[in-house]
Amino acid sequence: MQNIKIRNLIIESVKELECISPTPRLDVEILLCHVLKIDKIKLMTSYESYIEEKDLKEFKNYMEKRKKSMPIAYIINKKEFMGYDFYVDENVLIPRPDTELIVEKLYNKIKVVKKDISNGITNRHNNLKILDMCTGSGAIIVSVKKLIQENEVDINAEFYGVDLSKEALNICKKNIKELCVEPIELINSDLFASSKFEELIDSLDIIVSNPPYIEDDIINTLKSDVKDYEPMMALVGGQDGMRFYNAIIEDSLKYLKNNGYLIFESGHNQARKIEKKMLECGYTDINIYKDLQGFERCILGKLVKI
Structure with a gap:
């Protein structure tokens, strides 16, 4: 391989991705930064430098994957x-910015419950139980526990992450360790099917979930970087996209405490269906929050058991 300056490599590589990616320049820069183990500022100051042969070979390998529409996050194993x-x-699944809204609402609700405990408004013990159903990489549960640690929120809580995929739980375990938020108990289960849940009847304070919610008929219309690479079992939500929402809402009645909370991420056109189901099952004080694009993305409700 002949010597090539980083500037020229970027120009050539961007052209190769222009028909593949809506962000070809960004993709190239992320891949180069990953290969060279530098940040973007350092990359910008290195435009006139020549890339080493071993690094060029690795970068070209990544480029071939990207040209086949593999998402950048899977190529560099980081998001x-x-x-x-x-x-x-x-x-x-690759964590999306939209899901950050769910983390925000979960974190705020934990602080509200903590305040209610401190003020004697609730008879809960200061030992909350928070469960993330369909946890995947652990983005939600790991992030909220990290926020609690970093902001020194004075609350004792037990955290659970549940997923049917053992492979997903292994990745979640890796993120728990890397981000130093141990312990979080991981449960391999098809929703609430595991016998472990017999210990959690009427004991959970908050259930949060970003379940599979894409309608069966929509899957084949998704972009190739999603349908060809992201796990189908984490995407497909049944004919109307409500299969997992309905099951989780119904089963939550058994495992949430009285006045416990259920928080969902919603597909952009499903919030009202979820709200209707929650109302039918005894949830009150239901709030729907929009994401930055204006889609109804987060649904939060309180379960009142009669």
């Missing part, structure tokens, strides 16, 4: 979410 770097591969 930033809530300001934290999560390990990801094709066994888990």
Whole structure:
């Protein structure tokens, strides 16, 4: 391989991705920074430098993957979410910015419950139990526990992450360790099917979930970087996209405490269906929050058991 300056390599590589990616320049820079183990500022100051042969070979290998529409996050096994770097591969969904809204609402609700405990408004003990159903990479549960640690929120809580995929749980375990938020108990289960849940009847304070919610008929219309690489079992939500929402809402009645909370991420057109189901099952004080694009993305409700 002949010597090539980083500047010229970027120009050539961007052209190769122009028909593949909506962000070809960004993709190239991320891949180069990863290969060279430098940040973007250092990359910019290195434009006139020549790239070493071994690094060029690795970069070209990554480029071939990207030209086949493999997502950048899977190529470099990393995705930033809530300001934290999560390990990801094709066994888990890539965390999206929209999901940060769910983390924000969960974190705020934990602080509200803590305040209610301190003020004697609730008879809960200061030992909350928070469960993330369909946890995947652990983006939600790991991020919220990290926020609690970093902001020194004075609350004792037990955290659970649940997923049917053992591979996903292994990735979640890796992120728990790398981001130093141990312990979080991981449960391999098809929703609430595991016998472990017999210990959690009427004991959970908050259930949060970003379940599979894409309608069966929509899957084949998705972009290739999603349908060809991200795990189908984490995407497909049944004919109307409500399969997992309905099951989680119904089963939550058994495992949430009275006045416990259920928090969902929603597909952009499903919030009202989820709200209707929650109302039918005894949830009150339901709030729907929009993401930065204006889509109804987060649904939060309180369960009142009669």
